[in-house]
Amino acid sequence: MKTSRRHFLMLSVGVGSSLALSRAACAETANRLSEADPNARALAYVEDASKVDKAKFPSYAAGQTCANCSLFQGKATDAYGGCTLFGDKQVAARGWCSSYTNM
Template identity: 80%
Template sequence: MKTSRRHFLLLGVSAGSALALSRAAFADSTNLLSETDPKAQAVGYKEDASRVDKAKFPDYAAGQTCGNCSLFQGKATDTYGGCTLFGDKQVAARGWCSSYSTM
């Protein structure tokens, strides 16, 4: 079978797109904020708001999550998103920290 120039170019574009998408997915997973990060520890960040120490953080209220905080930069449907507190790190939408704000 003879490969045409057009077919070759289409294969190259498809492979390039797949590579770019896999790089983006890899980059996103490496930028997740860890609970052990010093900045995260300073504000009591938890990836799951149900694990917040309510004795240590009495301002926490059920239903507060990063996903509905005014500092969260993701969409309501995102599992992870940016936060103005943590620069390029992504926080869990179901997470929580003491800087929670509803402005």
């Protein structure tokens, strides 16, 4: 089967755009804050606020999440967003840390 130049170019564009999308997805995942990160550990960051040790952090109240913290820089509907405490790292909207504030 002979491949035309037009078919080759269309295939190349499709493959190139797929690679760009997967690279962007990897970069987004790589930029997420890990609970093992030293700064995250210092502030007791957890990706799931339901896992906060309430005995260790009595200031935690049900419903407190990064999404409704005044330091969260994403939209309330975003799964991950920026936080002024963690630089360019993305925090989970459903997460929590000991610096939670809603002022």
